Every structure is written in structure tokens, then in C-alpha cells.
């Protein structure tokens with residue numbers, strides 16, 4: 106297993122960090138305070154090719170490998186989680202699902218404009234009455250001739266009001282819905298412009314306040330049958346494999362957030378004095394800094410391992426879940442320590458660490474809560490859970 110990043114990877118990291126500092130960081134404190142997303146960021150990310158970073162060039166992307174996706178996620182979340190979320194939902198949860206499950210025609214017609222950043226995509230699984238309990242979905246799409254008529258509502262959807270395209274999971278079989286059989290779920294490409302699609306934004310969020318989170322209501326939305334992704338009845342598999350990619354970006358983003366916590370804390374611990382010496386000289390403060398350094402190294406290695414497996418075309422559902430669980434929980438703890446080190450100042454938005462804490466909190470919940478990931482890991486450990494073959498696997502990375 107070669108976990109070394111190449112000079113090209115490091116160049117991408119430098120470019121992404123530079124982009125985030127120039128485009129995302131200005132006015133970030135104000136935008137976070139007022140919960141005001143900046144729509145220009147999406148367009149600029151598209152212009153840089155970030156929205157198709159590891160999509161093959163033939164489908165409009167940059168054709169970089171899966172490590173590049175992690176590096177981008179880490180660099181963006183170093184500055185703000187809202188920027189990494191764009192990569193998670195557009196790249197991780199939507200475009201990679203199309204790369205894995207789409208037909209050639211869908212890749213040309215739908216994936217390519219998204220990879221070029223001309224169209225923004227998001228992922229619609231969660232509903233008002235079910236999040237972790239995916240088989241409890243209420244959304245239903247009824248087949249009528251060459252179309253499906255979609256009804257229901259999705260909530261807690263990142264980029265809900267800015268996305269042009271939604272990857273929506275809905276039941277298409279009433280009997281299977283009643284039996285809670287995941288084989289009755291189908292994935293659909295739904296355009297925001299379709300009649301009956303009503304996106305909205307949620308107010309009063311704890312974190313990711315510089316980004317959009319909301320919901321989408323679907324009322325008698327006519328979706329062409331050719332918009333089914335991955336085949337009728339494969340929607341659960343599409344969603345779970347999309348989460349293998351989304352969770353990878355979340356885990357990688359956490360490494361960036363933990364680095365931001367460490368950098369801010371080291372700086373403050375060198376400046377603030379008590380008892381005539383910098384607080385960084387107190388062993389209990391050092392213990393918190395050491396935990397951050399440890400969490401960064403552990404988290405980075407877990408992410409690199411997943412990136413290597415993806416590049417090789419190896420299924421890594423277990424490894425990605427481990428990375429996402431470990432890194433989200435550790436990043437929450439790192440942000441908590443960062444506030445502690447800043448004392449009362451850490452409790453105000455004069456310093457960024459309270460934002461890190463609020464942003465880290467959400468990631469422990471979304472893309473599988475920490476409880477869900479513990480159940481997954483216990484399932485593998487007990488031999489109760491095994492990954493079956495999928496009709497379509499995420500393609501291994503091939504250069505050129």
C-alpha cells in the first residue's frame with residue numbers, strides 16, 4: 106500500500122488552500138454570523154475544475170485520482186466546513202454516483218455538465234420522519250407510462266436551494282415500501298426546474314451557517330423514466346455506495362478542521378500567558394495539543410488508506426465508515442479542546458474555534474451518525490455484515 110502523496114497532489118493542496126483563503130475566507134465571520142451563503146463560490150469552484158476533480162476527462166472532469174478528492178476536502182475544510190460540504194454533496198454523493206451507476210448516455214448528458222461545474226448537484230435521502238432508518242422512506246414515485254410521478258419531501262438537504270439537480274431516493278413499489286424492503290427503492294435524477302419541485306432553506310442552524318441546508322418538497326413531479334439511475338429497485342445500493350464516497354470526503358475534511366484547531370491553538374498557547382509563562386508550557390494544555398496532533402495523524406492515515414483502496418478499485422465501505430466515525434468524533438473533541446485552550450475568548454466568534462466546534466458537531470450526525478457507524482463496525486466484527494457484489498462498482502482510477 107503506497108500512501109505517499111505526489112508533488113501533483115501537493116500542488117493541488119496548495120491551489121485549493123489558496124482558493125479557499127481568497128474566495129471563501131473573506132467576510133466568512135460575517136457570513137457565518139448572519140447565515141449568508143455566497144453563491145459565487147460554486148461558480149468559481151467550477152471554473153477551477155474542483156467540481157469534477159476526479160471525474161475522467163471524457164466526462165468533463167480533471168481526471169485526477171481519489172486522493173485528490175480527499176486533499177481538496179481537507180484544504181477546503183481547513184478554512185470552512187461550508188466549502189467542503191459543496192465537494193461532499195456535489196462530487197462525493199452525486200457525480201461519483203453517476204460515474205458508478207450511470208449509463209453512457211447519462212454520463213454524457215448529466216454528469217459532464219456537472220463535472221464542468223455548469224450544474225450543481227446534491228443528494229436527497231433524509232426525510233422529515235426518517236434519517237438513519239433509510240428503509241422507512243415515505244417518498245414515492247409511481248410509474249405512469251414513460252414517466253414517474255414523484256411525491257414526498259426531503260429535509261436536511263445540503264445545497265437545497267442552490268442545486269440544479271437532485272439525486273432523489275424514493276420507493277417505486279408500494280408492497281415493498283410497506284414491507285420495508287430496500288429493493289423497492291429507486292434513485293432518480295430530478296431537475297430543480299421540473300414542475301412541482303419546491304426547495305427551501307432551513308433557518309437557525311447550529312453550524313455550517315455560511316452554507317445552505319434546507320429541504321425539497323415534491324408534489325406530483327413528473328420525472329422521465331430515463332432519469333432512473335442504476336436501474337429500478339437499486340436505489341438503496343446507489344445511495345449506500347454514494348455514501349461510501351461522501352463519507353470519505355467528510356473524513357478527509359475533518360483532518361483539515363483538526364489541523365485548523367491545532368494551528369489556532371498552538372498560536373494562542375504561545376501568546377497567552379498565565380503565571381508568567383505561555384499557557385503552552387502547562388502540561389495539561391500540552392495534553393490537549395498532543396491529542397490534536399495524534400488525531401490528525403490517525404485521521405490522515407485512515408483517509409489515505411481509503412483513497413488508495415478507491416484508486417485500486419477495492420470496495421472500502423468498512424474502511425470509509427471507520428474513517429468517518431473516527432475523524433468526526435475526534436474533530437469534535439479537537440474543536441472542544443481548542444475552545445478550552447482559548448478560555449473565554451474561545452467562547453466568542455472573535456476567534457474561529459467556536460465555529461470549528463459548531464461545524465464539527467454536524468458531521469458527527471450526517472452521513473451516518475456515530476451510533477450508526479458503531480453498529481456498522483460491530484456488524485463487520487461479529488461477521489453479521491458482509492459486502493455483497495454490486496452490479497456496478499466505483500471504477501478504479503486510471504491515469505490518462
Ligand SMILES: Cc1cc2nc3c(=O)[nH]c(=O)nc-3n(C[C@H](O)[C@H](O)[C@H](O)COP(=O)(O)OP(=O)(O)OC[C@H]3O[C@@H](n4cnc5c(N)ncnc54)[C@H](O)[C@@H]3O)c2cc1C
Pocket residue numbers: 194227228229230231234235236237238260261262263264313318467470471472473474475476477480
Ligand atoms: C448539516 C446537515 C447536513 C445534512 N445534509 C444532508 C444531505 O445533503 N442529504 C441528506 O439526505 N441528508 C442530509 N443530512 C441529514 C443527515 O444525514 C441525518 O440527519 C442523519 O442521517 C440522521 O438522521 P436523523 O436526523 O433523522 O436522526 P435519527 O435517525 O432520527 O436519529 C436520532 C438519534 O437516534 C440514533 N439512532 C437512530 N437509529 C439508531 C439505532 N438503530 N441504534 C442506535 N441509535 C440510533 C441516532 O444515532 C441519533 O443519535 C444533513 C444533516 C445535517 C445536520
